[in-house]
Amino acid sequence: MKTIMTLAPLAAGLLLALNAAAQDHSQYQMPMPAAQDHSQHQMPAMQDHTQHQVKPKAVPKVKPKPKAKPAATPKTKAAVPAAPMDHAAMGHAMPAQQPAAVDHSAMGHDAAQPVPMDHAAMGHAMPRPADQPITPIPVLTDEVRAAAIPPPNDHPVHDNGVQHYVLFNRLEGFDTDDGTGMAWEGQAWVGTDLNKLWLRSEGERVGGHTEGADLEVLYGRAFARWWDVVAGVRHDFKPGTSQDFVAIGVQGLAPYKFEVEATAYLGQSGQTAARLEAEYETLLTNRLILQPLVEVSFYGKNDERRGIGSGLSTAEAGLRLRYEFTRQFAPYIGVVHERAFGRTADFRRAADEGVNDTRFVAGIRIWF
Numbered sequence: 001m002k003t004i005m006t007l008a009p010l011a012a013g014l015l016l017a018l019n020a021a022a023q024d025h026s027q028y029q030m031p032m033p034a035a036q037d038h039s040q041h042q043m044p045a046m047q048d049h050t051q052h053q054v055k056p057k058a059v060p061k062v063k064p065k066p067k068a069k070p071a072a073t074p075k076t077k078a079a080v081p082a083a084p085m086d087h088a089a090m091g092h093a094m095p096a097q098q099p100a101a102v103d104h105s106a107m108g109h110d111a112a113q114p115v116p117m118d119h120a121a122m123g124h125a126m127p128r129p130a131d132q133p134i135t136p137i138p139v140l141t142d143e144v145r146a147a148a149i150p151p152p153n154d155h156p157v158h159d160n161g162v163q164h165y166v167l168f169n170r171l172e173g174f175d176t177d178d179g180t181g182m183a184w185e186g187q188a189w190v191g192t193d194l195n196k197l198w199l200r201s202e203g204e205r206v207g208g209h210t211e212g213a214d215l216e217v218l219y220g221r222a223f224a225r226w227w228d229v230v231a232g233v234r235h236d237f238k239p240g241t242s243q244d245f246v247a248i249g250v251q252g253l254a255p256y257k258f259e260v261e262a263t264a265y266l267g268q269s270g271q272t273a274a275r276l277e278a279e280y281e282t283l284l285t286n287r288l289i290l291q292p293l294v295e296v297s298f299y300g301k302n303d304e305r306r307g308i309g310s311g312l313s314t315a316e317a318g319l320r321l322r323y324e325f326t327r328q329f330a331p332y333i334g335v336v337h338e339r340a341f342g343r344t345a346d347f348r349r350a351a352d353e354g355v356n357d358t359r360f361v362a363g364i365r366i367w368f
Contacts, residue, residue: 164190165367170202170320172363174336177354179207183361189220196220198230203238213237216247216263227252234265240306243268257281272300289330293318302343307351309343322365330365 168186175181185202198220203213218232227250234245249263258280265273279293296315299308320334337358340348345355 160192160194162190162192164188167365167367169365170363171366172332172334172361174359174361176206176357176359181206191220194222196222196228198228198232210238212239218247220251224252230263239308240303243271245271245273254278270301271303274298287324289322289324291320291322291332291334293320299344304347307344307347307353309341309345309347311343312341313344314338314340318361320361320363328367331363332365333360333362335360 166186166188168184170183170185172184173180173182181204183202183204187198187200189196189198191197196219198216198218200216200218201214204211214234214236216232216234218230220228220230222228229248229250231248232246234247236243236245245265245267247263247265249261251261251263254260258278261275261277263275265271265275267273275295275297277293277295279291282290282292284290294315294317297313299310299313302308302310316336316338318334318336320332322330322332324330335358337356339345339357340355348355
């Protein structure tokens with residue numbers, strides 16, 4: 001232990017001395033040793049290793065796989081080549097010489113072309129008389145003339161026969177403050193396509209009393225497709241005492257399929273009136289149809305006994321939805337609103353009647 005303690009300071013001093021010796025000497029030019037010349041030294045010759053042969057390792061022999069036997073093929077008899085046929089012996093030998101050229105000139109093939117025919121000389125170019133047809137017309141006989149004339153009275157025109165038509169466009173019931181009521185509006189005609197006799201009627205009963213009813217008898221004449229002009233008489237049963245009018249108007253199918261009736265009236269004591277009605281049918285389905293309708297009435301003079309004022313008297317708007325079980329029979333439901341205007345409204349107020357009336361209706365539409 002004492003020895004170690006003695007050597008430790010000695011070793012530390014030796015390390016400090018070495019560290020002091022490892023100083024930077026880059027600024028000092030260090031002498032480089034000169035390259036030595038070995039040309040005068042005799043170097044031993046290179047050894048020759050060619051005589052040392054390295055034997056390759058023996059490759060293991062691989063037994064060859066047995067060859068697959070070829071598929072057996074059917075044996076066919078070897079075709080025996082046919083002996084060449086002797087065509088000369090059969091007379092098929094062609095002559096060695098070429099056939100002589102045919103002399104077409106001797107057969108007249110090089111003769112001159114035929115001269116065109118002169119149709120003028122044969123009369124073909126003669127002008128045809130203007131009064132003679134190209135195809136001959138057979139001579140008319142009595143049988144041909146009789147066939148051109150229709151038989152009398154036993155073959156009438158099919159589209160001008162007498163027809164008829166009856167329609168109850170509205171036949172409905174409703175409930176009001178004065179009791180249950182019913183209303184109707186219908187028309188019928190009989191005649192041909194051009195000439196018809198028209199019957200039109202409409203009216204209303206409430207609480208067992210007829211409040212309005214009229215009947216029109218009109219002659220109709222078609223003046224355009226889907227349009228008739230009508231003229232005739234109108235008889236009012238109600239309201240009040242009965243009265244008559246002379247009527248004239250038009251009715252038909254307007255563009256966009258609006259059914260229109262417009263009629264003017266000239267009545268007793270110089271009373272005049274006009275009625276305009278328009279309805280439209282909207283097909284929701286093939287059988288379910290919505291039918292809006294508007295009707296307005298005008299009068300030229302006041303008629304206090306019947307509660308009618310001059311000017312716009314009443315207007316009615318209805319909307320009905322019907323279902324056609326058949327085209328001839330269709331029940332419906334709807335709502336109707338009626339309003340009186342002007343002096344007509346004053347007369348109703350004086351009679352303690354309502355000016356506006358809205359009601360629900362249910363009815364049927366029939367035609368045959």
